[in-house]
Amino acid sequence: MTRLVPFFGFLLLVALFGFGIWWNTQHDQHEIASPLIDKPAPAYALPVLGEAQRTVDKASMLGKPYFLNVFASWCIECVHEHPIMMTGMKQLGLPLVGFNYKDDPQAATAWLDQHGNPFDVVIADREGRTGIDFGVYAAPETFLIDAKGVIRYKRIGPITPEVLDREIRPALAALAKEGS
Amino acid sequence: MLRRALFWLLVCCLPALALAQAIQPLPFRDHAEEVRFQHLSAELRCPMCQNETLADSNAPIAHDLRRQVFEMMQAGKSDDEIKAYLVDRYSRFVLYSPPVEPSTWLLWFGPLVLLVAGGIVVAIQVRRRARQTPDAAPSAADTEDDW
Numbered sequence: 001m002t003r004l005v006p007f008f009g010f011l012l013l014v015a016l017f018g019f020g021i022w023w024n025t026q027h028d029q030h031e032i033a034s035p036l037i038d039k040p041a042p043a044y045a046l047p048v049l050g051e052a053q054r055t056v057d058k059a060s061m062l063g064k065p066y067f068l069n070v071f072a073s074w075c076i077e078c079v080h081e082h083p084i085m086m087t088g089m090k091q092l093g094l095p096l097v098g099f100n101y102k103d104d105p106q107a108a109t110a111w112l113d114q115h116g117n118p119f120d121v122v123i124a125d126r127e128g129r130t131g132i133d134f135g136v137y138a139a140p141e142t143f144l145i146d147a148k149g150v151i152r153y154k155r156i157g158p159i160t161p162e163v164l165d166r167e168i169r170p171a172l173a174a175l176a177k178e179g180s
Numbered sequence: 181m182l183r184r185a186l187f188w189l190l191v192c193c194l195p196a197l198a199l200a201q202a203i204q205p206l207p208f209r210d211h212a213e214e215v216r217f218q219h220l221s222a223e224l225r226c227p228m229c230q231n232e233t234l235a236d237s238n239a240p241i242a243h244d245l246r247r248q249v250f251e252m253m254q255a256g257k258s259d260d261e262i263k264a265y266l267v268d269r270y271s272r273f274v275l276y277s278p279p280v281e282p283s284t285w286l287l288w289f290g291p292l293v294l295l296v297a298g299g300i301v302v303a304i305q306v307r308r309r310a311r312q313t314p315d316a317a318p319s320a321a322d323t324e325d326d327w
Contacts, residue, residue: 035271102240127320128244135269137227137241 034135034154039152041143042133046123050099050109056123058149065175066095068143069119070131072103073111075139081158085118090165092172098122101131101139144171206250213253220259221246226272250271
């Protein structure tokens with residue numbers, strides 16, 4: 001029996017190794033779980049892109065859930081994400097707020113003209129300070145903020161059809177369940 | 181002669197030194213503040229590049245966070261307050277040395293537990309063998325004579 005001990009030890013290591021491989025296929029190593037999930041969104045007040053005198057703040061967005069999509073004209077992945085913002089995300093029926101992150105206003109406007117504008121409103125964080133409050137570190141990122149202003153979900157990286165079905169729809173279903 | 185060579189070497193290196201300084205153009209009040217800043221930003225991890233400190237990283241977010249750390253220092257915040265500020269936003273991931281608390285006990289004490297467990301296994305084995313073969317190991321003097 002004691003002869004088999006090394007064999008079982010070996011099996012244990014194989015299992016550990018296999019688990020590691022499986023875990024890495026399920027998780028993106030570059031993704032940092034946000035500590036802001038289920039916490040109130042930080043207070044913000046940012047000018048609307050192209051209308052510097054108009055601002056949107058957290059209080060004015062309360063009362064209905066909405067998506068906050070961090071994008072920028074310099075962001076390559078945002079181009080890949082954009083088609084689904086124009087279709088799948090828009091069809092979910094929630095307001096889409098564009099969060100133009102550290103961008104030149106003219107470049108951002110041109111980018112939206114070129115690729116299409118799925119957003120109900122676009123706010124501009126030129127300096128990236130509000131971005132820090134939201135824990136943004138890489139565009140694109142997408143937040144789901146509920147009617148009370150609480151961050152319910154965050155996606156780091158582009159939204160794909162799989163992410164939409166696997167993560168965003170369930171998150172919305174959970175919100176709808178609470179509301180009823 | 182040697183002194184002269186060293187002097188010219190230094191002169192040649194000066195532009196390089198100036199260049200190294202140019203990466204960090206923050207207006208420090210004094211040297212102590214700069215040292216504190218370098219020390220603090222070397223303890224913080226850049227969330228974007230992940231294997232670089234805030235001090236080393238060239239990523240835009242690292243630049244912004246360095247600026248944020250600097251401004252908080254200027255505003256009189258303590259190192260702990262600055263770290264807490266970043267942890268609130270970017271999770272404990274930004275700390276290079278994780279705090280000792282229940283969720284990190286495995287990380288901090290796991291190696292020690294493994295070491296002690298290994299030591300116990302070795303000790304048991306050694307004792308058991310010593311007991312099983314008390315006569316098998318003759319004294320050194322005997323073996324020497326046999327040879």
